[in-house]
Amino acid sequence: MVSGLINANPVIYEKKQRQPRSAQSLPSDEYRVEPIDQQEIFDHIRDIKDPEHPYSLEELKVITEEAVEVNDQNSYVRVTFTPTVEHCSMATIIGLCLRVKLLRSLPSRYKVDIRVAPGSHATEAAVNKQLNDKERVAAALENPNLLDMVDECLAPSYD
Amino acid sequence: MDSFELKEVQRLEGHTDRVWSLDWNPATGHAGIPLVFASCSGDKTVRIWEQNLSTNLFSCKAVLEETHTRTVRSCAWSPSGKLLATASFDATTAIWENVGGDFECVSTLEGHENEVKSVSWNASGTLLATCSRDKSVWIWEVQPGNEFECVSVLQGHTQDVKMVRWHPTEDILFSCSYDNNIKVWADEGDSDDWQCVQTLGESNNGHTSTVWALSFNASGDKMVTCSDDLTLKVWETENIGMQSGGGFAPWRHICTLTGYHERTIFSVHWSRGGIFASGAADDAIRLFASNSESQVDGPLYKLLLKKEKAHDMDINSVQWSPGEKPLLASASDDGTIKVWDLIS
Numbered sequence: 001m002v003s004g005l006i007n008a009n010p011v012i013y014e015k016k017q018r019q020p021r022s023a024q025s026l027p028s029d030e031y032r033v034e035p036i037d038q039q040e041i042f043d044h045i046r047d048i049k050d051p052e053h054p055y056s057l058e059e060l061k062v063i064t065e066e067a068v069e070v071n072d073q074n075s076y077v078r079v080t081f082t083p084t085v086e087h088c089s090m091a092t093i094i095g096l097c098l099r100v101k102l103l104r105s106l107p108s109r110y111k112v113d114i115r116v117a118p119g120s121h122a123t124e125a126a127v128n129k130q131l132n133d134k135e136r137v138a139a140a141l142e143n144p145n146l147l148d149m150v151d152e153c154l155a156p157s158y159d
Numbered sequence: 160m161d162s163f164e165l166k167e168v169q170r171l172e173g174h175t176d177r178v179w180s181l182d183w184n185p186a187t188g189h190a191g192i193p194l195v196f197a198s199c200s201g202d203k204t205v206r207i208w209e210q211n212l213s214t215n216l217f218s219c220k221a222v223l224e225e226t227h228t229r230t231v232r233s234c235a236w237s238p239s240g241k242l243l244a245t246a247s248f249d250a251t252t253a254i255w256e257n258v259g260g261d262f263e264c265v266s267t268l269e270g271h272e273n274e275v276k277s278v279s280w281n282a283s284g285t286l287l288a289t290c291s292r293d294k295s296v297w298i299w300e301v302q303p304g305n306e307f308e309c310v311s312v313l314q315g316h317t318q319d320v321k322m323v324r325w326h327p328t329e330d331i332l333f334s335c336s337y338d339n340n341i342k343v344w345a346d347e348g349d350s351d352d353w354q355c356v357q358t359l360g361e362s363n364n365g366h367t368s369t370v371w372a373l374s375f376n377a378s379g380d381k382m383v384t385c386s387d388d389l390t391l392k393v394w395e396t397e398n399i400g401m402q403s404g405g406g407f408a409p410w411r412h413i414c415t416l417t418g419y420h421e422r423t424i425f426s427v428h429w430s431r432g433g434i435f436a437s438g439a440a441d442d443a444i445r446l447f448a449s450n451s452e453s454q455v456d457g458p459l460y461k462l463l464l465k466k467e468k469a470h471d472m473d474i475n476s477v478q479w480s481p482g483e484k485p486l487l488a489s490a491s492d493d494g495t496i497k498v499w500d501l502i503s
Contacts, residue, residue, distance in 0.1 A: 108472055138201060139248050139274050142229050
């Protein structure tokens with residue numbers, strides 16, 4: 001039987017070394033507000049599991065640190081992800097996982113845009129429109145099957 | 160130059176999830192009847208809020224729960240103010256009757272395949288329209304004894320339909336969609352022969368992304384629409400409704416307000432005094448009015464004011480109250496509703 005996977009043989013990349021969070025603050029800085037930066041956002045999403053493989057989005061290079069744009073002052077984040085194949089039907093699930101993870105991790109003041117990398121997907125505009133329509137996202141997250149799928153991808157891995 | 164201020168009168172808490180929409184009861188706010196509005200939320204409930212005539216403050220009078228099993232996306236009072244219709248992601252529309260201060264669910268309208276997104280009563284309260292992610296618009300006739308019969312299923316949109324609104328005086332229905340179009344539906348021939356009589360799309364200066372909402376001015380000859388394309392558009396018709404010969408007077412684009420909004424505009428509402436308010440995902444409320452100093456070819460509408468950080472999160476709905484001196488209410492993802500007074 002032919003494999004039912006969308007991308008049966010994905011390329012796996014080495015994980016980027018985890019950097020310890022910036023040097024210890026001096027005691028006088030204890031209450032200083034640390035702005036949220038690119039690395040922090042990347043740390044929130046790098047371990048999300050791919051919906052069809054036992055690898056993280058980082059290992060599949062679906063997301064990279066460089067693909068995270070953040071402006072803490074304006075409370076704005078944009079994540080650009082690259083599906084492994086350009087007709088990937090899992091793109092909306094991956095986008096939904098990214099959105100939910102950031103929703104659960106970031107302060108509520110944040111505005112989040114999620115998109116596929118330009119040229120990386122056959123129906124790029126349709127996927128982007130769907131991922132950024134909050135009514136559709138809200139309805140999707142009330143669907144128990146979809147929510148289970150998302151929660152599975154977001155479940156912590158123990159490697 | 161006139162200076163306006165939008166003053167926060169009250170911040171209402173109670174919903175435990177985002178507030179999607181609200182609707183003022185049109186039979187309140189005059190003749191000594193205190194203002195009432197309903198709000199609906201991702202928490203699956205509807206709340207009824209009433210103003211205290213001595214303090215002018217609003218408090219929650221009723222919570223309508225355990226009927227809808229998913230998000231309640233929108234709500235609408237019948238023109239008489241006696242019935243409240245609520246549209247839910249659970250694919251149903253519920254009709255509630257106010258019986259001595261208690262709200263009873265007297266009817267449930269089923270038929271849509273999935274999420275119902277909007278509901279609207281016609282001016283006489285004899286027809287109801289609903290729309291859904293299933294791309295269809297349904298027209299229901301109100302029968303005696305709180306029965307509702309579906310008289311037409313309108314297909315034409317190619318994506319989910321975000322909002323339906325009846326014209327304020329004529330039995331003409333407007334719908335707007337994720338397919339970027341606004342469609343106008345009328346009953347042209349014999350009864351219940353509803354047809355799409357006009358599509359306002361990109362090719363006639365329409366929106367280039369999802370159209371989220373629309374609202375009419377008091378006289379019903381103008382309409383304003385708002386979109387994910389970050390613009391508001393104003394449309395006009397020469398003749399309201401059907402002409403004597405039976406033909407339909409089309410709507411035409413007269414103005415696009417661009418450059419004012421930074422994120423998706425979810426809501427727009429035109430006051431009877433001629434000011435339209437917009438609520439957007441950039442957390443701000445903006446007010447626009449016709450530009451009286453307009454030169455020939457100058458802008459037709461101008462920004463009266465922008466209220467930054469009106470809420471902590473996206474604003475999903477802005478609605479002017481009925482009554483002599485309207486209040487503005489706004490509903491937000493932050494779970495609160497705010498009541499505003501426009502001071503000039």
